[in-house]
Amino acid sequence: MNEQNNNGKPIDENVPERKENINEEKMKIENNGQARNNTDEERKDNGAFGQKSDFVREDELPGSAKLIGEEYIKEELRKPLGVFSYFFIPILLMLPVVNIIFVFTWVFGRYVNENLKRIGIAALIWYILILLTLIFFGESLFMLFGNWIDTIAHV
Known part of the structure; x- marks a missing residue:
């Protein structure tokens, strides 16, 4: 009698059976x-x-x-920054749009050197202080010089 496996092929008794699982x-x-x-x-x-x-x-x-x-x-990420990093970071922070991009990347990035993260936080605090100062004193200066320009125009 010839036995058959699941695929319908005959099972040879000389070949050891393979484990299905x-x-x-x-x-x-x-x-x-x-x-x-x-x-x-x-x-x-x-x-x-x-x-x-x-x-x-x-x-x-x-x-x-x-x-x-x-x-x-x-x-x-805990390694200290090199001398050239400290030389070029202020130059990067002087560029108008690039500085904001780099600061947000350094502050909120996941894999950022801890020293760069601290520099970014300090720069972001400076940007917020400058923005608040400009908003507060900017209105006063605008009103002061706005009247002054009108006074000169009538002379």
Whole structure:
């Protein structure tokens, strides 16, 4: 008697039967010297075997920066600014529209150096103080010089 599998093909008794559910199959993977079980479902999340990843692996990080994920990013964002940064930041803040864009990027950006964020906050406070001063005294100056110009025009 010839048995058939789900696809209608005869089953050869000499060939070992394959497991239908691959997710139940486990394989050992060496990870940092520790063996761990990994199911096929977890492998789907990590990508295919041999697939190159764009992410930096922990063993590829430079020197003492053996930190994972956001901790590495936070460490990079705490580095001090160079001399040229302090030289060019005031020049950037003198440009009319560019300064506002950079200040808002530095203040509200997610991955911004902490020193740039503090410089941006200080610049934003200065911009708010200047704007309030111009609004408050600008009206007074406009009324003062507005009457003065009318007086000169009648002379």
